[in-house]
Amino acid sequence: MTATSPDTRSLHLPAGSAAAGDYAVEVTPESAGWTRSGLRVLDLPAGGRHVLDTGPDEVLVVPLQGGATVTCDGEVLRLAGRSGVFAGPTDFAYLPPGSTAELSSADGGRFALCSARARRRLPVRYGPAAGVPVELRGAGTCSRQVNNFATAGAFEADAIIACEVLTPGGNWSSYPPHKHDETSEAETELEEIYYFEVAPGPQGQAGLAYHRVYGTPERPIDVLAEVRDRDVVLVPHGWHGPSIAAPGHDLYYLNVMAGPGPERAWRIVDDPDHAWVRGSWTGQDVDPRLPLHAPTRHQQNGATRP
Template sequence: MTSKELYVARGTTADANYALDIDPKRAGWEYCSLRIVELEPGGTHTFTTGESEWIVLPLQGGCTVRTADGTSDEEFQLLGRDNVFASVSDFAYVPRDARVQIASGAGGRFALAGAKCERQLPARYGPAPEVPVEERGSGNRLRHVRNFASADGFDCDKLIAVEVITPGGNWSSYPPHKHDEHRPGVEAELEEIYYFEIDGPNGFGYQRVSPSREGGSDVLAEVRSGDAVLVPDGWHGPSIAQPGHDMYYLNVMAGPGRTREWRICFHPEHTEGYR
């Protein structure tokens, strides 16, 4: 894919249902999807999950999630949050081959992170207090990782998803790393989407993806709230936040491996003293 195809500017995939809509066909791969739903007060959105499992994650506001898969009906009340910088959020997992309705009395914005999968797991609620949060890096490489659907934090069939808050002026997703080869015990093959929000008006950041092989992905994008970057392959990082403006990104990952795991390889030229 070209650099223009890897960088997805806000609004370029919008339609009547979604402010952002990235599916495997749009991305040119097999597994990962990301949609952003914006609801007015009292609004609802209904969709079928098809061959993918999904997590409904409030970005701003709360909602009710109702799901039916032919064998059971579930309803989850998501308290949500004021915005992505304010706090961790609760979330709902909904399985493949189900019908889902999202309803919000006060309105809000909601991310739908999805991955094509094989197993139909039960619908579940993810409480915010149970989301593992870690500080990764130090100094100007410090960032806060919310592992709400990490490989070892929440059970999914294929989907892996985390949130990262990078303080203004800091670098994250560093050292550059990749996960585009299947090497048992060393590296897992995973597609990835980065979705960005920047705190404060006129804020921006930068995202780098560099080739890990001849003809591989190569992009340096200035990113603002609502933008996304696709990572089908290559070294990704750093993600750089403008001074004075914290940067948020949502990572959505999935791949063909029989085992759901996050195994990465760091760039050998950028690892000395930086992990």
């Protein structure tokens, strides 16, 4: 990474601490102290509208709760969305750099605007929920679900890589700890944002989770964060994981990544002190609570021209 890394205190952003203007969360390359990745979270009331200038970034509009209509470059994309992040994969919209888009929501909702500095200008596109590859990763208490909606092999983009991870209460994910902060045959350099939502208890009790980031002697970094609903953790470099879901509270996080290299790929290396754990999964079943959503009715592409 060429930019100066932010200090440890700025890497855990509790809910509300990164709010700016219309956004409940605003992380830009400039505010993060790096060069590529960004995230905004927009809350729209019923009937609300928001105008977004993408500037130098490609942007993914990802409904976290509710649906929206996105108008950009003469295209109208109708996102059915979902009732919440634990309700299954969602459809989404891709917006190119140098565009002005309008987001509107008849019933209101919460929307992640995932971004990355882009070199190419690809067209506006709709990503259907039915096309999102859902992967069950790990086994036993390391079981988790990954919605690979905008990973390199699932959706074409210039630089951005994004996915959702759902971890049943009591399980560990982002484990074994791994990193992607160098360019090699085994690794790609990627800045990463974690945006968390934590399922409440049966009477609405607030939940919690834990997230770890640590570095190497050459590039130290040290974060052990108790994360709550709608917190953010930034990973500029170093080993990251585990993300630990407290018993009784399922955990969701949205990962947004991009890097300076010309290759859009997500290659990682495990911390050698913990890599052995992958072998321990052999013969274990995936947690039967997964996939962590009821079957959903996938919506078809709602793109039309005005």
